[in-house]
Amino acid sequence: MPEHATVVDHTTPAGDVGRFLHRRREQIAQRWADEPLFRTVFTVSRDEAVEAGRVVVDALAQVADTGRVADTDAAGFTAVREQLAGMVASRARFGLTSGQVSTEVDGLRTPAVNLLVADLPEASPEHVRECTILLTVLMGTLRLVVLETSLSEGQALIDRQQLELLEAATPVIRLWDGIVAVPLIGTLDSARSQVVMETLLESVVDQQARFAILDITGVPMVDSLVAQHLMKTVAAVRLMGAECVVSGIRPAIAQTIVHLGLDLGNVVTRSSLADALGYALHRLGADIVPATPGGAGPR
DSSP: OOGGGOOOOTTSHHHHHHHHHHHTHHHHHHHHTTSHHHHTTOOSOHHHHHHHHHHHHHHHHHHHHHTOTTOTTOHHHHTTHHHHHHHHHHHHHTTOOHHHHHHHHHTTHHHHHHHHHHTOTTSOHHHHHHHHHHHHHHHHHHHHHHHHHHHHHHHHHHHHHHHHHHHHTSOOEEEETTEEEEEEESOOOHHHHHHHHHHHHHHHHHHTOSEEEEEEEEOSOOOHHHHHHHHHHHHHHHHTTOEEEEEOOOHHHHHHHHHHTOOOTTSEEESSHHHHHHHHHHHTTOOOOOOOTTSOOOO
């Protein structure tokens, strides 16, 4: 029989706990609605907190029915991970740490255990103890699921913030009609190179640019990996119908490129951003005319 279809014997503690959760679903949800985890997340309507509690109880009942009460990967938890992620994110916005959220989840255990004990008045003390332990393990597993969800959401937030920082640190500047530039400052790794390529290509399309300048004056080191990223960006810009110019080639970087044996013969390079802009303007037929000393000349 497939693992997800396994059903426990209802004469066992797991069976009693599963039946208890199904039978007392409403009472548990009502009590949980007054606990900090639900009360502080669903502030508009208590009915929303109760409904969220019902969903979590249903998930716990499904896990108990399969007997996998210590398995965070049990199918029942899959159904509530998205809701738990939303609740965790809401508490995080209020400044709570993962540990504090975990403590709030642990606060759900006592109301459920108290209802369980009251629901087994005829059972032997030993059976009540076994059922209580099993429900405690189940609630502990829920706590682990919430912790995993919290860590996952935290990492996702960090990843989003890092991407936003990369985008903010890689602006595309419109220098002239048909000319855009990206002044690169700092280390150019794979992740940032991808952001550079995407933002530059989007700008080439949006601005209908004919020239794109990659200025690496602020890049402290050019190795074979950085050079490969630059070459890929140059090739991508060409595919978009624009010409890419690499500027900011300092003497030390030029020597490094030579020592690495890198072939940049097909790439237009200039020593400075000003030179690159002058080259692009010249190609556009808009040459820069030096100012006449002492002001404008005779008319």
